[in-house]
Amino acid sequence: MNKQRTTILFLIIMAIGFACLFLTSCREKSKEDSIILTRTAGRIENSNLSATDSKKYILRSEIVSIKPGNLDVSPKVLTSSFYSARSPEISNDGQFMLFAGQKKEGDTWQIWETDLTNLNTKQLTKLKEDCTDPAYLPLGRFLFTSHSATDSLKANESILTSNIDGTDQKRITYNPYMYRASHVLNDGRILTIGVQKFPETGDQKLMIMRPDGTKSELFYKGSGGSDLSGPGLETNNGRIIFIESEKSNPGKGNLISVSYARPLHSRLNLSSEIEGDFHAVFPQPSGKLLVSYRKTTSDRYALYEFDSENKDLGKAIYSSKDFDVLEVVDAVKHIRPRKLPSEVNGIMKTGLIMCQDINVEDNPMKISGTLLKKISKVEIMSPDSSMGIFKPSGDGSFYLKVVADKPFRICTIDENGKVIRKCDWIWLRPNERRGCVGCHEDQDIVPDNRIPLAVKKAPIGVPVHINKIKDKMIDTE
């Protein structure tokens, strides 16, 4: 009798266990099917970054989830306890969501994380300034943009990385730029929108860098200046997709795709044949794109699926007469980006940079040497002053040891002391070692296999100490 009772009890426990498993798995599935979007009741006037300047999130907005297969059900608000919320980003396991949130009106924006299985939310940053544009880094870290109007490096907005619990925050960008809408590519690097803010506002560009802030370089720049309104996101067929509008036509956001392999020379406008304005895009594992789009300015931005193969806009997945769709993400598992090793060593105070030949310029088809006679000296400039002038080695190379985490730019000077060209603002992280082939933005050119003369000597220290060298000139010959 006892044995029989034990068996029945065992069976009941097993049944309850299986039921729990079954119910949990149902819940998992429904979560994975959801699309998460940011919507606003306000009207989007101009979405580009330079227009909104230091306050990106001017419209009050909320993050909601919808089930694409069940559109009759009202969207579920995920940030109901927030005054405003933006920039959702899903973890690679599809379980968590980072976002920027403003708890009450007038509060600073901070970064929060929501567990999508139970909607528990925790605050990750508690800084005095606004923190926006979060993105997951691999294996327990994330990045965000920190806004500071009083930065000593004239950088309005810099990128910080942090442990997922908010500890160990590290600044990784050190130039007078503002950075927005960052995303981590599968190769582990951060793709972000960067805009020069000093001495004058520059064009919006997609910049790329390693998560420790090293090897920052240009990834994409529109011809003739253009505005970008969201992150550059990676598709599963080797393309980077984003929204770009021409300065001459700011009301028309285009759906742009560039190749990861050669982004500066592979721009495709997927929406050139489509009338209307695209505001946000997110690539799905199926290869199709989720887009926020409106046909006319009187319409609201609604959510559509876009077939990038056929350049075809399908039917609306979600639309509302009361809301514009600002952003969209798919709450599904995705590839974990690679965790790149870091060469940064906080004990060091400098980094090294070597240029193989300052005479190499952008156009690779030009014969080397056309600028050779012109470039006489190289000047290193900080935002405030000159850090030193020197002659490159006979082969056009130079090798510098530069104080770390300070912005500088390299200027080439002709025999008459006139500036020929200024490169973009760069910085070196402590112990970073980087190289450039010449004075160019194009990424096509690789170094020639020869030993640069400059590395046969010790690097030139920058900034050059004015008292030691009166005319700030170092003759490396």
Place this chain on the structure above:
Amino acid sequence: MKRSTILIRIWGIILVLALLIYFPGRKWARAHVNEKTAVADHPLLCTSCHLYIQKTGIVSKLVNDKYLSPIDLTVSGDGKRLYVVAQESNALLIVDTERNKVINKIGVGNQPHSVILSKDGQKVYVSNQWSDNVSVIDLSVGRVTDTLKTGNGPAGLALSADGKALYVVNSFSSDVSVIDLYSKEEINRITSGNNPTGAKLSPDGKFLFVTSRRMANTPYGEPLFSEITVINDSSRRISEYKKIESAYMMENVAFTPHGDLGFVTLIRPKNYVPSIQVEQGWMMTHGFGVIEPGKEGKVSELLIDEPNSFFSDPFGIAINPEGKKAFISSAGADYISVIDVDSVRKLLAGASPEVRKLYSNNLGISSHYILKRIHTGANPKGIVLSPDGKLLYVAEMLDDKIGVINTENLQKVSSIDLGGPRRITVARRGRRLFNNSSHTFQNQYCCYTCHPDMHEDGLVYNMSGKDMGRNVTNTMTLRDISETAPFKWSGTNPTVYKQDGIRFSTFLTRTESFSYKDLDALTAYILTGIKNPPNLQYNPKGELTEAQLRGKEIFERTKDNNGNEIPEGNRCITCHTPPYYTNRKMSYVQTLAPTDDSILFDSPHLNDIYATAPYLHDGRAATLEEIWTKYGKNDKHGVVNDMTKIQLNDLIDYLKSLRSPLYEYADLKKNHVKK
């Protein structure tokens, strides 16, 4: 005492003993594993080191397997048969292309490399790289009917225009054997570029083009070049050596049907550039050379890479019968790149030498001629087109398969399973990792790139561990290194685990480090799967010549020619102790250069040293002789200045005879059986 009490007490004692063993034991194991792996969190798996790196015995047999590893293939005139060289199993596989099935497996020599068909299609020739011969297979009887003796390390094969002579490229002795197929005798030996491999007769039948893999011996810092050897087919003499600047690893060559263009695979390394970053091709670029025989033999170099995507280790090359499409296999990236030949013609037409030079360092130029990239199985090596050009067959070396690609729609249509082992052993996984560039940033290179054939590429790199331009290092071989720790010239890595661990990713691969599972596999492969070839060139039978015996005496001597005692620390044999000829200790032999940090160097092992030029840590000695004639004047690297030239020659002759203990034991066993 009750029985239950006794049992409880016994169990109690066992438990206490187990705890006493477990906790200190675990602590010891943790310390042991930490020491070996140089990390603190490697799983406590005894199998990593004590199972998968066994080289001999039952355990080794259980955990390893014999794979086929197809490396080269050719197709019959009617397209119905493929002849596939299965390198690891020393066999030629005959594949029925209609049934996609292996119908015969014929044993050939050791480490077969290449295969060609005779003019009449009745015979197949297979070069056996580690046997110094060519197997002749009569297809009518389906077995080896003859063996042709060659030079050292036969690799690429080609027939003369009349089909009466066979050219055999001797990759180790850097020459070409011309074998008369009637008498089956070698009738000529022609010196080629360094480490030749591929061979192809021009379509007009006038010239044989032979590629080379290693750079010509050049002092560090001087412009690097490798050579294509052009041989006149009728005179069987050298026509010219074409200099290919800044490129090496030219594995194979192919021509358009009209012969107006020849394509050769190549790699353009950046060993002179401080290795401070990987981004934008700062370490390696990959491409092909374009030979224009009609235009004074110009060779231009073009890349198949793109600014953010690299296609490492180009190997096989084929051009379709129309001469419109060329196919290149990238063995490290698992891709076939399809090239539009007309676009290459257009690009080069009228381009000045200066512009061509700029092309060779431009990652964007490939967008002009790359039609498509086709993903393949693991490690695509040799490729061949069907006679009608409609199908491309790809030897997927580490999948034991032949991939089949439709050349019209450029899609992979099927895969022929050659019947290798189903299971993937730990060492096999390690070999795949070794040969795959996905473990470096943007697939720019893999272990194999700098260690071709798991050896070394003969280049000196500016690895820039600290400052640029300092501490240049000569690439070391990975063959037979399991008993030669520590590793690196600086001897800083006591184990392969440490060598390929986190610092490896920070300074070399610059991407996510290997997972511990992958690191275990890579280590297992490096320590068990990489053998030295038999030293058939300098020690073919395990018996030293008289000169080598005299050299051995000098190597082991304790007194100089004047009868003075040589200090123990300055004798050859002290630091280079048999059987690996290293005492595994650090030494100072006054070879530091002004650009070196002040360090001691690990005493390098010497087996097969004949194949590892240049010498010394920074590769400054082009030959073994130069170690002492140019850089050993102070008698700190062994006492040599009392020696006559003949004695030095004998010593060098002996050094060149050193070979892996594996072959010494094998010969001993053989002799024992004979007796």
